[in-house]
Amino acid sequence: MKTLLIGEYREGRLLESTYELLGFAQALGADSSLFIVAREDQLPAFAGKLYLADAAAAGEYNPDLHRELIFQAVEQEQPDYIVFLHSSYGWDLAPRVAAKLKIAQVSEISAITAGEFEVGCCNAKMRRSVKPATEKAVLTIQAGAFPVLQPGGSPQIRKLTASLSSNLEFVGYEPAEAKDVDLAKAEVIVTAGRGIGKKENVPVIHALAKALGGELGASRPVVDAGWVEHSHQVGTTGQTVSPKLYIACGVSGAIQHLAGMKKSDFIIAINKDKDAPIGEVADVLVVADVMQFVPAMTAKLGR
Amino acid sequence: MKLLVCVKQVPDMESRFKPDSRGVWFSETDLAWRMNEYDEYAVEEAVKLREQLGESCELTVLSIGPDRVGEVIKKALAMGADRAVHVQDLDAAGKDPWQIASIIAGYAKEQSYDIIFTGMQSQDRGSAQVGVLVAELLGFTCATTLVGFAFADGVITAKRELEGGLKGVAKLQIPAVVTCQLGLNIPRYPTLPNIMKAKRKEIAAIPVTELLKEEPLAATTSFHPPAKKGGGVVLEGDVGELVEKVIAILKDKTAVLR
Ligand SMILES: Cc1cc2nc3c(=O)[nH]c(=O)nc-3n(C[C@H](O)[C@H](O)[C@H](O)COP(=O)(O)OP(=O)(O)OC[C@H]3O[C@@H](n4cnc5c(N)ncnc54)[C@H](O)[C@@H]3O)c2cc1C
Numbered sequence: 001m002k003t004l005l006i007g008e009y010r011e012g013r014l015l016e017s018t019y020e021l022l023g024f025a026q027a028l029g030a031d032s033s034l035f036i037v038a039r040e041d042q043l044p045a046f047a048g049k050l051y052l053a054d055a056a057a058a059g060e061y062n063p064d065l066h067r068e069l070i071f072q073a074v075e076q077e078q079p080d081y082i083v084f085l086h087s088s089y090g091w092d093l094a095p096r097v098a099a100k101l102k103i104a105q106v107s108e109i110s111a112i113t114a115g116e117f118e119v120g121c122c123n124a125k126m127r128r129s130v131k132p133a134t135e136k137a138v139l140t141i142q143a144g145a146f147p148v149l150q151p152g153g154s155p156q157i158r159k160l161t162a163s164l165s166s167n168l169e170f171v172g173y174e175p176a177e178a179k180d181v182d183l184a185k186a187e188v189i190v191t192a193g194r195g196i197g198k199k200e201n202v203p204v205i206h207a208l209a210k211a212l213g214g215e216l217g218a219s220r221p222v223v224d225a226g227w228v229e230h231s232h233q234v235g236t237t238g239q240t241v242s243p244k245l246y247i248a249c250g251v252s253g254a255i256q257h258l259a260g261m262k263k264s265d266f267i268i269a270i271n272k273d274k275d276a277p278i279g280e281v282a283d284v285l286v287v288a289d290v291m292q293f294v295p296a297m298t299a300k301l302g303r
Numbered sequence: 304m305k306l307l308v309c310v311k312q313v314p315d316m317e318s319r320f321k322p323d324s325r326g327v328w329f330s331e332t333d334l335a336w337r338m339n340e341y342d343e344y345a346v347e348e349a350v351k352l353r354e355q356l357g358e359s360c361e362l363t364v365l366s367i368g369p370d371r372v373g374e375v376i377k378k379a380l381a382m383g384a385d386r387a388v389h390v391q392d393l394d395a396a397g398k399d400p401w402q403i404a405s406i407i408a409g410y411a412k413e414q415s416y417d418i419i420f421t422g423m424q425s426q427d428r429g430s431a432q433v434g435v436l437v438a439e440l441l442g443f444t445c446a447t448t449l450v451g452f453a454f455a456d457g458v459i460t461a462k463r464e465l466e467g468g469l470k471g472v473a474k475l476q477i478p479a480v481v482t483c484q485l486g487l488n489i490p491r492y493p494t495l496p497n498i499m500k501a502k503r504k505e506i507a508a509i510p511v512t513e514l515l516k517e518e519p520l521a522a523t524t525s526f527h528p529p530a531k532k533g534g535g536v537v538l539e540g541d542v543g544e545l546v547e548k549v550i551a552i553l554k555d556k557t558a559v560l561r
């Protein structure tokens with residue numbers, strides 16, 4: 001079985017996540033070659049075949065051109081699977097490749113079981129096994145689901161070039177907002193999720209954080225709704241934290257939230273839904289109404 | 304200008320999901336339904352653009368599914384869409400993203416839309432494919448995961464959300480498809496007068512067989528809960544007792560309570 005892995009490069013640097021693709025290929029027991037649009041002095045540590053296009057010419061985000069370059073690599077390599085990370089680069093580009101080749105795409109694979117691909121569904125509460133009906137397929141893999149495999153060595157380079165006019169012009173990057181709270185330093189984080197119900201309930205969660213000498217965290221919807229500032233957001237598009245104690249209040253446990261907190265030493269989740277996926281990472285899942293439990297706990301700690 | 308927004312109806316994610324009789328999707332008994340969260344942002348952005356462009360602009364909302372999807376169509380109309388298309392399909396859930404995209408593209412290709420809005424992903428299936436596939440099928444420009452959208456002089460300025468809070472800005476020529484991410488805007492609540500007005504708006508019904516010409520490219524073979532990781536304790540019962548238990552665990556297992 002042959003895979004063509006699509007590596008990632010951004011702001012002049014190779015992304016570490018590229019090595020998760022190699023971990024996936026190993027789990028699949030497949031031979032792999034790599035495709036990447038990068039700079040020649042930033043090549044991955046990998047001894048196989050590397051299809052390389054120059055980032056200076058092809059741009060870092062230029063999906064029409066990158067799709068064209070990937071075709072060239074596919075033509076030469078004839079892979080069974082073309083594998084992307086399920087990331088802002090991968091989920092944008094993968095369906096373009098799949099559509100042009102008219103082959104199946106399986107999105108956000110988190111495991112391989114009995115030769116089938118397992119993907120999350122229903123906000124990560126459930127799983128589906130998916131089988132491509134086409135001989136070849138495009139796959140995207142969930143961030144963090146497969147081990148980082150850094151085999152070392154230097155690649156055999158095959159250079160690719162293409163030119164194409166596109167109706168999409170990449171203008172540039174905008175840096176992340178400066179953060180005024182460094183959650184990474186906090187020993188205790190108590191996070192408000194959408195389950196707290198309304199903005200007026202934020203102080204109740206904050207009070208528990210204070211009673212434990214910790215900081216207030218927030219899930220994304222709580223930030224998007226303007227209940228808590230963005231600097232408190234935990235997750236892939238917020239901060240990554242690993243405190244001694246993480247208490248998730250009314251947080252369902254979506255993969256993008258878990259990515260930011262699952263390395264915490266001890267995790268307590270308060271949720272009225274016993275099946276909430278946060279239960280998969282929690283050391284203790286308290287099945288309760290968060291607005292009843294949290295004030296009671298704060299009061300008890302105050303004594 | 305002609306705008307289209309695609310909305311999917313999904314179950315409330317706090318529901319209990321059980322496999323259906325075929326074991327490949329969830330059973331629909333006892334589920335409450337709502338608009339896919341990502342699509343609420345798509346509708347809001349489309350309605351905002353509709354307002355910006357004024358009378359010369361028309362916004363259509365499209366949803367594929369059984370009769371119950373009429374509810375999300377009505378919501379989009381009450382939020383400000385002008386007209387609707389209901390693609391009637393009793394087995395939309397059994398179709399793969401390629402087929403769903405083909406249905407949408409099949410309808411859209413006769414209509415010459417300038418901009419099509421979709422959600423970045425559906426909450427139940429979460430493939431994050433349909434919008435991009437529609438763009439490919441129609442030959443439209445496309446950008447995904449928008450947290451910023453502006454339109455002027457025939458050009459879209461799209462702010463894409465990347466990892467770690469970084470954003471990427473791109474300019475798109477129309478016709479284009481954009482897929483909308485959480486936080487793009489603050490979706491409005493339909494007001495009572497607008498709900499009343501929406502009742503008079505046109506909803507065209509089209510049987511799916513008229514639009515679907517494609518076979519699926521992928522199949523779901525099983526729908527099941529995740530394998531239990533184990534290790535975690537589940538506590539239930541009286542709140543007072545729960546607090547006592549949790550504090551005891553904290554004292555025992557962590558160093559945060561001395
Ligand atoms: C590209 C991308 C990036 C993302 N980045 C992030 C990120 O950085 N951080 C992030 O958090 N999310 C992120 N998300 C969003 C993520 O997918 C989820 O939508 C989000 O984490 C859900 O937040 P939540 O758990 O607070 O809300 P919900 O999913 O709505 O969950 C609310 C929970 O509260 C429970 N609940 C409700 N009422 C009560 C009550 N009275 N008592 C107790 N429990 C109650 C419910 O059972 C439910 O489990 C991202 C999504 C995408 C697509």
Ligand SMILES: Nc1ncnc2c1ncn2[C@@H]1O[C@H](COP(=O)(O)O)[C@@H](O)[C@H]1O
Nearest residue numbers: 309310367421422424425430431432433
């Ligand atoms: N049945 C449907 N009817 C209308 N639009 C849909 C449907 N399914 C998916 N979409 C659109 O495609 C987007 C992405 O869905 P998905 O590829 O399933 O994650 C959604 O946010 C919707 O905008």
